Amino acid sequence: MNDAAPPPTLYPLFADLRGRTVLVVGGGAVATRKIDALLRTGAAIRVGAPRLTPALAARAAGGELVHLPGRFEPAWLDAVWLVIAATDDAALNATIAAAATQRRVFVNVVDDAGHSSFQVPAVVDRAPLQIAVSSGGGAPMLATLLRERLERLLDPALGPLAALLARRRGAIRERHGTPGTRRGVYRRLLDGELLALLRAGREREAEAALERMIAAPSAAAAGRVALVGAGPGDPGLLTLRALRVLNEADVIVHDRLVAPAVLELARRDAERIDVGKQGGGRAVTQARIHQILLEHARAGRRVVRLKGGDPFVFGRGGEELEFLRGHAIAYEVVPGITAALACAAYAGIPLTHRDHAQSLRLLTAHCKDSLDTLDWPALAAERQTLALYMAGLELDTLRERLLAHGRDPRTPFALIENGSRPGQRVICGELADLPALARRHALRSPSLLILGEVAALAPSLAWFGAPVVDERAHGAPPADAPVLDAARHDTRRAPHPHPPLVAAA
Incomplete structure (x- = not known):
């Protein structure tokens, strides 16, 4: 078996095409993609093709490009700097490449490295910063895969940072004359607060911070705190921003409910401080957590305060921000x-449904005192969904008060333990039996209670983890009961009372 020749070693090059003529031969979908990228460069674009896509025709009509109708002619290459052959005719593409090579014009034939004198790389665009990935034309899908990974890792604020540094490059060179000194200044700039300020859309403050750094580059870097939501447990639910911050952290202050799989994604050498309750021991007080954040931020460290779920939903995030602001510590959320x-989604429970629930209430049942502050007549109303955090502690009181204010004892509920994690359990029942069923199944933390008509959908719509345990007194709906058709948003007859579970992705 003859292996293909290895791809050539290419010389990386970023071309300034402003006002320079580029010829694209082809008027289809591939040519459209190439032209979309070229238009951002300010190039003068000629498009040669018998016909154009509607999008290209509109651009030609608007004066964004010049259309050369008909089949390729060598005269199209006059005064051209670059050529892209994007037709679906391999022989024609080879003819275009030969004509361009004869004139010493660089040419790219789409998906044909052998006839190309330059390759178009996969690009991570953080304009004016760009990162190009090329396999020399030999493995373009690998280059695309690497680009996708870099897209996830590289902060969008790097673009504004590059633009800001470009504007002040002269001032940095003037004040710090030697290359070694400038290198140290740039390192401090990149490790400082500029990126966080630009990420928060605070351009003027970023410019002021840059001026201070230029004037006094040896000054100690200011610490910062990022208040980060870790989600319910599945690390795949982390936001890209959360992943970036975890990889920038010097210190991670985390709760017990943060899944180990999430912590595994953090920077390896970051100091980890567990402030959650462990093994029935004494929990770290909120006042002590405040002091930990303050001590590390004042020492110039980048601190991540990592909380399960969202820090602003029963996470005391507001209290921590008030403390940080009161001590002049920079922060972001x-x-x-x-x-x-997340837990409702992983249990197959739509929190709202046009037939069953037109509103959603998020509640906490951490202690009896918190239950005393709730509007029980409103909570007992039908056609709404109640989602109760930390519900396991006060289920008896919860049931009693809802029933006392008129909630139907047959109202469905779903208790979700370890939602979105490998050990997820979902137990369905009716309000009257809620505390007894929680005790029978030894419900453990972390758990969430979903109460309302939508909870009855879990046995048939669940898709993740172990099958739902259905303890409702009346059992699952009969075989001829109407169920929701997700595609048509109407009802149909169920072929089986328990449709098969879909395998978790």
Whole structure:
């Protein structure tokens, strides 16, 4: 078997095409994609093809490009700097490449490295910063895969940072004359607060911070705190921003409910401080957590305060921000997917449904005192969904008060333990039996209670983890009961009372 020749070693090059003529031969979908990228460069674009896509025809009509109708002619290459052959005719593409090579014009034939004198790389665009990935034309899918991974890792604020540094490059060179000194200044700039300020859309403050750094580069870097939501447990539910912050952290202050799989994604050498309750021991007080954040931020460290779910939904995030603001510590907030949304989704429970629930209430049942503050007549109303965090502690009181205010004792519920995690359990029942069923199944933390008509959908719509345990007194719906058709948003007759579970992705 003859292996293909290895791809050539290419010389990386970023071309300034402003006002320079580029010829694209072809008027189809591939040519459209190439032209979309070229238009951002300010190139003068000629498109040669018998016909154009509607999008290209509109651009030609708007004066964004010049259309050369008909089949390729060598005269199209006059005064051209680059050529892209994007037709679906391999012989024609080879003819275009030969004509361009004869004129010493660089040419790219789409998906044909052998006839190309330059390759178009996969690009991570953080304009004006760009990162190009090329396999020399030999493995373009590998280059695309690497680009996708870099897209997830590289902060969008790097673009504004590059633009800011470009504007002040002269001032940095003037004040710090030697290359070694400038290198140290740039390192401090990149490790400082500029990126966080630009990420928060605070351009003027970023420019002021840059001026201070230029004037006094040896000054100690200011610490910061990022309040980050870790989601309910599945690390795949982390936001891209959360992943980036975890990889920038010097210190991670985390709760017990943060899944180990999430912590595994953090920077390896970051100091980890567990402030959650462990093994029935004494929990770290909120006042002590405040002091930990303050001590590390004042020492110039980048601190991540990592909380399960979302820090602003029963996570005391507001209290921590008030403390940080009161002590002049810079901070940012990275939201997480709160447990009610994620756990319900992983249990197959729509929190709202046009036939069953037109509103959603997020509640906490951490202690009896918190239950005393709730509007029980409103909570007992039908056609709404109640999502209760930390519900396991006060289920008897919860049932008694809802029943006392008129909630139907047959109202369905779903208790979700370890939602979105490998050990997820879902137990369905009716309100009257809620505390007894929780005790019978030894419900453990972390758990969430979904109460309302939508909870009855879990046995048939669940898709993740172990099958739902259905303890409702009246059992599952009969075989001829109407169920929701997700595609048509109407009802149909169920072929079986328990449709098969879909395998978790």
